[in-house]
Amino acid sequence: MLTVWGRRSSFNVQKVMWLIGELGLAHRHVPLGGDFGGCETAAFERLNPHQRIPVIELDGEVVWESHAILRYLAARRGGEAFWPEDAYRRSLSERWMDWSQSTLEPDLMLGLFWALVRTPEQSRDWPLIRTKLALSAQHLQRLDGILAHQPFLSGGQFGLGDIPAGATLYRYFSMDIARPALPHVAAWYERLCERPAYREHVMVSFEELRGRPDRSALVLNVELP
Numbered sequence: 001m002l003t004v005w006g007r008r009s010s011f012n013v014q015k016v017m018w019l020i021g022e023l024g025l026a027h028r029h030v031p032l033g034g035d036f037g038g039c040e041t042a043a044f045e046r047l048n049p050h051q052r053i054p055v056i057e058l059d060g061e062v063v064w065e066s067h068a069i070l071r072y073l074a075a076r077r078g079g080e081a082f083w084p085e086d087a088y089r090r091s092l093s094e095r096w097m098d099w100s101q102s103t104l105e106p107d108l109m110l111g112l113f114w115a116l117v118r119t120p121e122q123s124r125d126w127p128l129i130r131t132k133l134a135l136s137a138q139h140l141q142r143l144d145g146i147l148a149h150q151p152f153l154s155g156g157q158f159g160l161g162d163i164p165a166g167a168t169l170y171r172y173f174s175m176d177i178a179r180p181a182l183p184h185v186a187a188w189y190e191r192l193c194e195r196p197a198y199r200e201h202v203m204v205s206f207e208e209l210r211g212r213p214d215r216s217a218l219v220l221n222v223e224l225p
Contacts, residue, residue, distance in 0.1 A: 002027040005044070006053035007034045009209060011109055012066035013054040014202050015167050019070055019160070021197025023077050035208070067097055067164065074160050082160050093161030096153045100164035107135040108168050116175065120211040136172065137180050147184035151191065158195070166192050170203050 002025050006013035010033060020027055032038040033053045040051060048055045048064040055064045056073075063072045071094075074082040084090050111132030115125055143165065146153065154161040169189045172179075192198045 003057045005030045005032045005055040017201035093154045096161035118211045144184045
């Protein structure tokens with residue numbers, strides 16, 4: 001039985017759970033981290049020396065780091081649709097996985113989302129927020145150009161390359177921010193929203209992550225390219 005440790009509101013856990021849902025894998029989910037605690041225990045440290053989620057175990061094999069988990073599950077259970085035998089075809093997805101982790105997520109998730117949603121209002125760094133908002137828009141405009149010629153980042157069909165960047169979209173489109181016109185990204189997002197696994201594992205409320213007690217809405221309007 002596949003076991004997954006992590007909380008449902010964790011962005012990196014959501015990536016893993018989304019793939020598990022797409023593959024229809026039977027699994028056991030152990031809530032961990034955040035309000036659940038448990039990451040600092042000696043037992044969890046034996047699973048992951050960094051004591052961070054997500055972590056999985058399958059047939060006695062423990063894997064941590066979300067993108068390593070995605071590759072592992074795709075290689076073991078994904079077949080040609082998620083893990084082509086041809087190395088070049090695999091790279092069509094893997095390059096977008098790496099780009100998302102190295103370029104998009106630092107600005108959109110660790111930057112904009114953290115600074116605007118997870119930081120209490122009185123502590124927000126507004127110059128940083130505006131910078132990260134503009135950079136996030138630029139990254140998604142780049143994706144918009146790609147998606148003008150193909151329905152998914154992975155190509156003609158949904159694949160592993162869609163998961164990391166696609167998982168950011170629910171939060172991006174749910175935040176009260178100004179956004180540039182992104183017709184092809186918006187159409188991609190609509191296609192993802194049609195997938196049951198995306199709705200179940202990614203379209204999860206992030207209210208518990210808000211860094212201010214009143215939970216009131218905030219609209220950020222800045223000029224975007």
